[in-house]
Amino acid sequence: MDRLSLNDDDKKVRDWLANEAKAIGCAVTVDQMGNMFIVREGKHSHSNMAPVMMGSHLDTQPTGGRYDGILGVMAGLEVLRTLHEANYQTQGPVGLVNWTNEEGARFPLVTVASSVWAGLTPLETAWQCTEVTPPADGATGPQTMKQELQRIGYLGTVAASYEAMPIAAHFELHIEQGPILEREDLKIGIVTGSQACCWYDVEVRGRDSHAGTTPLGARKDALLAAAKMIAAANGIARSENGLITTGRLRALPGSVNTIAHTVQFSLDVRHPCDAVVDRMVASCRSTFEAIAKDDAELGVDVQWTTLATNAAVHFDKDCIRAIEGAVQAENDQLDQPRPWMHMTSGATHDSCNVSRRCPTAMIFTPTKDGLSHTPVEFCKPEDCVLGAQVLLGAVVRYDAARAAIV
Amino acid sequence: MDRLSLNDDDKKVRDWLANEAKAIGCAVTVDQMGNMFIVREGKHSHSNMAPVMMGSHLDTQPTGGRYDGILGVMAGLEVLRTLHEANYQTQGPVGLVNWTNEEGARFPLVTVASSVWAGLTPLETAWQCTEVTPPADGATGPQTMKQELQRIGYLGTVAASYEAMPIAAHFELHIEQGPILEREDLKIGIVTGSQACCWYDVEVRGRDSHAGTTPLGARKDALLAAAKMIAAANGIARSENGLITTGRLRALPGSVNTIAHTVQFSLDVRHPCDAVVDRMVASCRSTFEAIAKDDAELGVDVQWTTLATNAAVHFDKDCIRAIEGAVQAENDQLDQPRPWMHMTSGATHDSCNVSRRCPTAMIFTPTKDGLSHTPVEFCKPEDCVLGAQVLLGAVVRYDAARAAIV
Structure with missing residues (x-):
């Protein structure tokens, strides 16, 4: 993969994602940072409940893999499709975020768009951030994030802010990008925080x-x-x-x-x-x-x-419990339970920013040889499936629990 | 000093040196590498004796000092002037060589011109060597050694070769470029070889x-x-x-x-x-x-x-003895003898190439804090004088000894 943030390929996959979301009846909102909020209504959507979101990113490193970020967005879409096909009604709205420029590979501010959403980076700082990778064919010179958001049609009007676009809870499925799960022969990492x-x-x-x-x-x-x-x-x-x-x-x-x-x-x-x-x-x-x-x-x-x-990030106990419940429920259905562990994320993710403004946790899947940011990056299909199942279970559980409180 | 080899400043100092040499009746020959051979006739010059030469270089590093190389050439000129003023007749011819591009700072082949003279580097390889420092104002691009030799008028017609321009013996006075003499409070290093x-x-x-x-x-x-x-x-x-x-x-x-x-x-x-x-x-x-x-x-x-x-270079025993004799004679005239030592050169010098084709040795003077290739490079005036005295004594002694054999 060579899908640098806001390039033509990024536009293509964004357009595709928006169409897929609309095809299953979801609303798509784009904010000033190009973050895409895809929301499926729930039973109590009229009560102004914020959505429980799944989120990750679709941009990659210049010589990136097919899982880093992408797995979390694709699994989120699959969860929404599954709910749609099963005609399952959640209590409140649930949805999916595609965060812009997580990698910081093209515009050298890592996880900048979730940082703006969380009020940690000023919008203007992010907008003025200039690309460091070679400009595309036909470009007159290095472009800013704002110029590229505008060019590909993803400069939204909604404020990039946790106040304008509140989230009830955030779950991110991601490959581990390290060798620990594979080495220990485990299938799921329940991420309790970030180093x-x-x-x-x-x-x-x-x-x-x-x-x-x-x-x-x-x-x-x-x-x-x-x-x-x-x-x-x-x-x-x-x-x-x-x-x-x-x-x-x-x-x-x-x-x-x-x-x-x-x-x-x-x-x-x-x-x-x-x-x-x-x-x-x-x-x-x-x-x-x-x-x-x-x-x-x-x-x-x-x-x-x-x-x-x-500083170290500590994820939310309720979110972690929702993931634990989902893993337990998966294992209950299997002859051979899939072993898992609590772990700490070695890398930074959008979830670290998001966790400053709403309950958050992450789910890790094994990564072959621990290799990421390389074309050989790999997670077995059955491990991806298990991750998506756990993501679905966690979202549904968290949604049910909060509705019980409301 | 910023006198990169074959630049305008190098041309100026070469012209000056040639004029000073001619003013005291010396002949000046320039070879195909721009090496300048300055020769003062001796008693037996008719007998085709090769000259006993003093030699070093006038080029410097881009942020070089005022002693590295320069001391050896200036002291050599001073020896020739002293012989001239004293109307002293040596047995055979004696003289001075200014070797081109010793530093390798502009053209990245260290001691290349003495190497061509010694038959160790082909002339064409040296001529085609292209400058690595930024080209001078007005230059169309990086220049070769041959282009620059031609431009400043120092592309001679005499072959750059120990056969075309034979040398009977080669003495080089140089700053130590290290801290040993200063640390030991010694005044002269008699250099017996190179590491x-x-x-x-x-x-x-x-x-x-x-x-x-x-x-x-x-x-x-x-x-x-x-x-x-x-x-x-x-x-x-x-x-x-x-x-x-x-x-x-x-x-x-x-x-x-x-x-x-x-x-x-x-x-x-x-x-x-x-x-x-x-x-x-x-x-x-x-x-x-x-x-x-x-x-x-x-x-x-x-x-x-x-x-x-x-490989390690071992200098000539007769040349070393001539220097020892000169140091001894200096000390005999002083109330307080100037302490000296035998030492090995840590750096490469033109003398290492020259020693492959004729008897050679070097004389070192102390270097403040051992610092060289920097504008703060310094050797006390009285130490320079002592070095020049020893150089004169060594040349005269060697010349007398060979005449005795002839």
Whole structure:
């Protein structure tokens, strides 16, 4: 898949989705961020109940797979079709959201449209966000999100806001994008929250000098110091059972026979508990400082810049219970129950933003070799089916429970 | 200094040097590589004796200093002026070479013109070498060495060859470009040879995956593996009292939250003994292989590419003795003798090529903080003077000794 947000292929799949939704009697509303809200009326729709929504995204990475995001939207549509074909009347309205630009691959703001909906990112900031992937054939130059929303006909008039488009609860089915379910031979992950995640840029400043004439003891080798820091950070992550990753590194001036004077590298630190992330970061800071002061490197300097801090997200207990009930009900019908586990999402999803404004939880399905954001991304058809069944069960259960309260 | 080889400033200084040389009665010959041979006749010049030459270079790095190369040429000119003013007649001819493009900063072949002279690099390869620094104002695009030699009027007709332009012996005065003399409070380094130096590109191939969803035990983190290798190589260099440097590193795809699938880094390995370089390289190979096979990284692949292998250079015993004699004679005249040491050159110089075809040795002067290839590069005036005195003494001694044999 190469369906970058708001390109011609995205328009095609959006048009198709809207038609499929209308064909089963659903209303389709597009907001100012191009988020598509598909709603099927329930018994008590007259009482202004907000819909219980299923939601995910249809955009992909430039060399993406066929499941990341897509599974959640397609399963949501299948749930709505199933309700329609069974002529099943829910208590309140239920529906499906297709969130715009979840990937942040074309417009470099990840989950930006659900963030605007949740009031976390200003509309203008999102609208002015300019594409970073090469412009399409015939384009005069890099386009903004607003220009592209307008071009493909998905710049809606309804405010992109949880107040204008309230949601009663949000369920997202998604592939795990990691190897845990597959490795444990489990079929369903009931996602209780999302890891805390902090991003930093670390800059190490030494001194450039000649690789042939400078004895080891007289060097300020920024790249050697950075290498030791990256290895040490990995040790810290291991000891805390967390994740620390360096994916980006730049060494300057970048010459074979010149010792690097400056190295910049990224640090991605994650753990389900905020406190553990804080502890790992503190431990990295003191360890890096110790490496920087090591005789061998003769005192390089270390500067940290915080790029992003995202606290851990804890999903809603009622939503989690609705999913547990659905899994239980599925298993009750089977000779061989499908094993499942509670788990924490390693990645960020639209559900993390949405959970700030309404009860939310997620369902994970196994991912072959844990690989995502690649054409070989794969989830077995029977695992997709089970995920969709659980999604249906969770929505119906949550809807029934809230109606009981109303 | 920003006197890139064969630019307008290089033409200016060449013209100046030629005029200064002619003003003291020297002949100036330019070869096909723009090397300038300045020769002062001696007593026995009729007997076809080759000249004893002093040589270095006048080109600099883009942000270079005022000593690297320049000291050797200026001191050589000062020696010729001193002989001229003293009306001193040497036995055979003596002179000065200004070697073209020693730095390899503009045309990326280090010491290329002395290499052509020594028959180590074909003339056409050097001529076709294209500049890598931004072309000058008004240039239509990147220029070759031949184009630029022609443009500034230094494309000579004499073959660039040790046969067409033989040299009896070659003495090069140069700043140390390292911190050893300064640290030991010594004034002169008598250079007995040049380190063996091998360059490699190491490519580590892992697997890109999501930094948030991939547990540490399920990663093939190419950058973590590379960091461990760089730290390990440093340990190997320490244990062998050699030098190993990584100055260049590229991590792909280079994203904060994606584990790097590929890392390429350079390895510069040096030691005065060829055997120790071989041992360090073998040790790096086996250590890197062990790191690559470590459980933690789940088997990344490592590929080595050899970029360059330069065996250790051992300078000529007679040339070294001539320098020792000159230092001794200087010290005999002083109340406080200037301490000196034998040392090995960490960097490559034109003398390394020249030594393949004629007796050669070098003289080093202290370098403030060991810094070179930077505008703050500095050698005290009195240290420059001492270096020039020793150069004069060495040339006169060598010349006298060979005349005694002839």
